[in-house]
Amino acid sequence: MITRGLWTTTVGSFPKPPHLEKARQAHARGELTAERLFAMEREETVKVIRQQEEVGLDILVDGELYRGDMTTYFAERMPGFAISNPVRSYGNRYYRKPIAVGPIRRDKEQTVSWWQFAQAQTSKPIKGMLTGPYTMMDWSFNEHYPTREAMAMDLAAAVNEEALALQEAGAKFIQIDEPAVSVRPEELPLAVKALGRAVRGLTAKTITHICYGDFDVIYPALLDLPVDMIDLEMANSRYDLLEHFRAQPFTKEIGYGVLDVHSHRIESKEEVKEGIRRGLLVLRPEQMYVDPDCGLKTRTVEEAFAKLRIMVDAVREVRAELGIAVEQGATA
Amino acid sequence: MRFGTTLAGSYPKLPSRAGDVNLRVVKNRRDQGKASDQDVTDAVRETTRRVLALEERAGLDVLMDGCAAWDDAQTYVARGLEGIRIAGLIRYLDTNTYYRQPEIAGPVSWKSPITVEDFRAAKGMTSRPVKAFLPGPYSLYRFSKDLHYADPVRACSALGEALAKEAAALEAAGASWIHLEEPWLGRARAEDAAAVRAALTPVLAGRTLRTVLHVPFRAPSAIFASIRDLPWNTLGLDLVEAPAGWELIPMLPEGRGVALGLIDARNTKLEDSAEVARQAARAAGLRPDLHYQITPTASLEYLPADRAEAKVARLVDSARLAGKGDA
Numbered sequence: 001m002i003t004r005g006l007w008t009t010t011v012g013s014f015p016k017p018p019h020l021e022k023a024r025q026a027h028a029r030g031e032l033t034a035e036r037l038f039a040m041e042r043e044e045t046v047k048v049i050r051q052q053e054e055v056g057l058d059i060l061v062d063g064e065l066y067r068g069d070m071t072t073y074f075a076e077r078m079p080g081f082a083i084s085n086p087v088r089s090y091g092n093r094y095y096r097k098p099i100a101v102g103p104i105r106r107d108k109e110q111t112v113s114w115w116q117f118a119q120a121q122t123s124k125p126i127k128g129m130l131t132g133p134y135t136m137m138d139w140s141f142n143e144h145y146p147t148r149e150a151m152a153m154d155l156a157a158a159v160n161e162e163a164l165a166l167q168e169a170g171a172k173f174i175q176i177d178e179p180a181v182s183v184r185p186e187e188l189p190l191a192v193k194a195l196g197r198a199v200r201g202l203t204a205k206t207i208t209h210i211c212y213g214d215f216d217v218i219y220p221a222l223l224d225l226p227v228d229m230i231d232l233e234m235a236n237s238r239y240d241l242l243e244h245f246r247a248q249p250f251t252k253e254i255g256y257g258v259l260d261v262h263s264h265r266i267e268s269k270e271e272v273k274e275g276i277r278r279g280l281l282v283l284r285p286e287q288m289y290v291d292p293d294c295g296l297k298t299r300t301v302e303e304a305f306a307k308l309r310i311m312v313d314a315v316r317e318v319r320a321e322l323g324i325a326v327e328q329g330a331t332a
Numbered sequence: 333m334r335f336g337t338t339l340a341g342s343y344p345k346l347p348s349r350a351g352d353v354n355l356r357v358v359k360n361r362r363d364q365g366k367a368s369d370q371d372v373t374d375a376v377r378e379t380t381r382r383v384l385a386l387e388e389r390a391g392l393d394v395l396m397d398g399c400a401a402w403d404d405a406q407t408y409v410a411r412g413l414e415g416i417r418i419a420g421l422i423r424y425l426d427t428n429t430y431y432r433q434p435e436i437a438g439p440v441s442w443k444s445p446i447t448v449e450d451f452r453a454a455k456g457m458t459s460r461p462v463k464a465f466l467p468g469p470y471s472l473y474r475f476s477k478d479l480h481y482a483d484p485v486r487a488c489s490a491l492g493e494a495l496a497k498e499a500a501a502l503e504a505a506g507a508s509w510i511h512l513e514e515p516w517l518g519r520a521r522a523e524d525a526a527a528v529r530a531a532l533t534p535v536l537a538g539r540t541l542r543t544v545l546h547v548p549f550r551a552p553s554a555i556f557a558s559i560r561d562l563p564w565n566t567l568g569l570d571l572v573e574a575p576a577g578w579e580l581i582p583m584l585p586e587g588r589g590v591a592l593g594l595i596d597a598r599n600t601k602l603e604d605s606a607e608v609a610r611q612a613a614r615a616a617g618l619r620p621d622l623h624y625q626i627t628p629t630a631s632l633e634y635l636p637a638d639r640a641e642a643k644v645a646r647l648v649d650s651a652r653l654a655g656k657g658d659a
Binding site: 094097138219 | 344348425429573
């Protein structure tokens with residue numbers, strides 16, 4: 001009899017409502033004070049936590065409504081980094097990219113007070129959300145360090161300090177995202193080493209999210225990443241990663257992505273259930289945390305929660321089929 | 333020895349000086365209903381004019397228009413071809429930039445010129461030679477999802493034939509250089525040879541303009557034996573990210589050109605001109621019979637505009653030092 005498993009969560013970011021986007025732009029133009037923007041961000045963070053509770057997710061996030069780019073947010077808060085003028089990511093979308101200009105270190109908290117604020121709003125666990133050292137290194141310019149490894153390891157020490165501070169504050173889940181890991185298979189050993197340094201001393205459940213890459217090359221070596229759970233895009237690759245798991249068992253817990261975050265289309269409950277059932281052929285339910293493929297920030301608020309409602313309903317029905325109790329203590 | 337100078341692809345669209353036309357702002361205004369499509373077209377032309385003027389002022393020999401109208405390096409051309417539709421955003425190789433993935437949904441063919449009007453406009457803005465730019469057919473195949481051919485050689489051949497017609501149209505419009513961006517040649521394996529040759533042969537064969545086969549990010553070592561004797565004029569190598577490219581220089585066919593990618597297009601750190609000049613002289617020492625250009629390793633679009641401009645200045649300075657034998 002299975003009594004645990006198939007918890008639900010999200011990968012981290014939620015869409016910023018249009019009025020918050022406008023407020024951020026107004027702040028950038030000097031037309032809105034930092035205090036007013038901060039108040040709005042807190043207000044919206046409370047809303048996004050309520051919405052996650054209403055949908056029925058087991059493990060929540062703060063939604064990252066106060067963050068811009070996932071690397072720049074941290075770089076802006078660490079000595080050793082400068083921020084570039086805008087660089088294009090696609091079409092008319094631009095971001096300011098970090099530049100390593102000196103030794104990088106952590107001299108103040110980056111996310112802890114936001115985590116504390118978010119956790120105070122709910123009895124459900126809130127994940128601590130950080131960007132990993134390899135990704136921070138790979139997605140920054142480097143004018144200081146002699147090697148990529150030297151930069152990644154300094155970043156790893158800084159990430160570790162923040163992760164320990166989150167744990168000290170009470171975080172039971174700490175996710176350290178490494179989306180860049182999957183695209184340079186030859187540097188997987190470096191990513192493993194850096195992440196190992198970043199999670200040193202953590203007893204909280206550790207998670208890393210990586211994006212779809214060349215799994216023919218990086219699997220099963222990917223399982224060397226020293227975390228409890230690896231979060232993967234499954235739906236976007238039409239669940240073809242399961243073939244790899246069939247050949248080489250997935251030995252860690254898995255964040256099992258069932259929602260395509262790049263599509264406006266709302267998945268049907270049946271297709272999500274089918275995706276979960278396919279996973280259950282090669283994974284154990286107590287290994288599986290069901291979530292979207294990636295952060296939801298590129299969707300509208302309405303799309304994001306419509307997708308999540310479908311996901312949670314689908315999980316409930318599969319849980320019922322398997323005889324897993326609905327309320328089961330995700331932190332157990 | 334003289335070292336020519338040119339860019340290796342697109343260029344940042346944003347101005348580095350306040351007051352210049354800002355294409356990003358105009359596009360945002362258009363999206364908010366406050367500017368028209370014509371305003372965007374005008375801003376694209378003005379951006380092209382600014383990029384060409386910047387290159388000319390810096391002293392580059394062969395200019396590129398910077399691809400101001402392009403959203404990424406594939407779709408601007410791919411959406412103009414019959415049989416291809418454009419799908420969702422996908423990561424561009426191992427970078428933190430994106431492109432919309434072309435899907436080959438039917439037989440690929442060329443309908444009408446795609447880039448010729450842009451080329452003519454750019455050519456009319458300068459008296460210097462302007463190098464046209466196209467995605468390389470092999471890389472276009474590898475960046476795309478093939479839903480039709482189910483056979484790499486057939487798909488590559490169709491893309492090669494289609495892009496050959498675009499190259500011919502550029503040639504007819506007066507282009508004397510064409511730059512084919514082929515990052516996937518650096519990732520191709522020996523067993524991909526048939527597809528690579530099927531893609532490249534139609535584009536390169538019979539051209540009167542000078543063709544540059546540019547391979548950013550990785551060296552085309554594994555496929556080199558299969559591309560060595562194809563009729564390209566210049567092979568572009570990324571000698572910063574892929575030092576293995578140095579090993580290919582001694583093996584290049586006699587009398588060809590090599591574009592030495594020595595200015596790092598993926599990092600803001602400015603090069604030391606004298607060191608770049610020394611590297612260029614080293615290459616020339618390996619093969620004095622080749623024609624040399626110094627270029628960025630890839631499109632400068634990966635950089636913020638201020639650093640891109642500074643890198644262009646270093647590039648020209650390096651070529652001057654290398655040419656004077658001061659290296």
